Amino acid sequence: MQNEDVLAGIHLNAVLSNLEILAREDAEASSIAGTWNGGILLTVGLQGPRVTLEMKQGKVSVMPGRNGNPGIVLLFPTARMLNNLFTGAGRGFPVPVKGLFRVKGLKAFAGLAKRMEAVLKGADAPRKLKAGLLINTVGRTVAVLAASEPESRKAASGLRGVAELRIKDSEAVHITFTGQGASAASGHALDPDLVMEFSSEDVFLALTEDRVDVFAAICLEDIRIQGDLHMGDIVNLLLDRVGVYLR
């Protein structure tokens, strides 16, 4: 069963961060991001989770919390309304508290979201880019779950160290477990305690579609696991929970 607050955290901290990679790796997204310079704050309620998305000369940065003085503020009265916007289900319109007339900014944000959806869900989307976005989403979602979902928090309680998920010669994301919570960042870790490396984009994409027998894939070296397999067991549990929230 999904927890709406946890799902909102995933949308803000895991899904939205894909726009950084998208604008960096995809010419069309970069072109959209290049149509406006400024910041957008997305916030759930007045005290809930929030992120600031900044567009600058075709580049996108997504930062937790309020950063600087964003020109647009989109307030979602409830976590469910934010989630509806991301999933396309139910009512999901935010209240534009600030910047209602900054049409260019709103349009750029909507355009980027649409482009991300096309890459993630489109049949002929570039596989390398799609896999890059998905591994980022999965890694960051694992961190959100470990930090905020009761069941996952219990599983990750006491776990310390860094786990890196990566596609061979391609994108990587790493999760830092602190014993009480977790955070994630794109790219390689300096000296991860656990490495989970997928031999190709195809292997990773098949995994996200629940089409990979993981134990068999490890034995056949389609997935390489090195280091702290006890941590690997827990990450595996959390990966199962990712499927509860993101399909």
Place this chain on the structure above:
Amino acid sequence: MTYSFTQSKALFQRAAKVIPQGIYGHFNPATTVPGFYPYFISRAKGCRFWDVDGNEYIDYACAYGPMILGYAHERVDEAFARQAGNGTATMPPSTLLIDLAEKMVEVNDCADWAVFAKNGADTISWAVALARGYRKRDKIVLAHGAYHGTQPWAGTNHIGVLPADRADILMVPWGDANAFRRVVEENKNRIAGALFTPYHHPVFEPQVLPEPGFWQDMRRICEENDIVLIIDDVRAGWRLDIKGSAHYFGFRPDLACYCKAIANGYPISALVGTDRMRMVAAKAFQTGSYWNNAPEMAAALACIDEMQKIDAAAICDARGALLRRGLEERAAAHGLSFRMSGPNAIPFLHFTNESNFKRAQLFCRECSVRGVYFFWHHNLFLSAAHTEADIRQTLDVADQAFRIVKEQFGE
């Protein structure tokens, strides 16, 4: 690197098409170092096996414990084959059922009676049922990190397990009698049984031996609170002491579960108990299609007799001591922080300056490709078939592996 694994990998590809996980359960090689370990064997003899690529290994897995006298042991195999020629799953059962129960009562320190099944999990579930039936209470106490099989209540799986399956399970740290006492006080008159391994042998962690007096404290707490003390001796049983690991550590449980080494690899397990548990055992209906198979009982009788004759536990201890000393000395000579924890006969290897097992994985990998089959995530097993020459050969291989660890990690 001297070994290659072409056939192993090809066969695994074939297996994965028709078998989930390719090889399932604890035999799945994902926890070895895939690409550097064999997946299938062609034959085994003594303490050695040969894989499908023709590579030869000195084996310290012993099939995770069942092998104690050596693979293809003539006396045990002959006993099995002779009885198989006289029938396997028969009704009524063979008189070997009585012979084996008498043997268990004779050799085992806490056995006034014995019953038999196929796997360790069968007898552990049986013991839990008896404890609940005897005390007419619900709760069972287990230790964090202990393995008692894959039953939903045992906490190993997360697939298909409901909160209700674990609702009456209480957890304590292994080896902490005070924590156990607290849980008992918090659940006064609600705990039926306490199920523990005789020492702590989790995966991914060094092993923990009981502090002096620990088991006596536990026995006392159980007595004072009418709790059935159950020992899961599935893994350690027969390797530490033919009278049972409880005898080795100086206490007497109410129920003890055995499997693994009882028949040197033939499928049979045993639950033994004291007189006061006899009547509840007499009332319980527990059974399985093959639980009274005679050939396995013949193998068990031959195996127990041979273990007594040669003092298998003493041999395992002596070879384990040689291995422990040799590995620790050679590691130290390379400037590496390495230690074997747990009993000599069932040791766990680890590098003390790491918690992520990277050195241990490299070490085991380099041993594997030179013909020594070690585990980094799970304890090893010594057998009575390991000779001093096998240990010396192992140490020579380990020396090369330590050198590579030193080169790669520096310390």
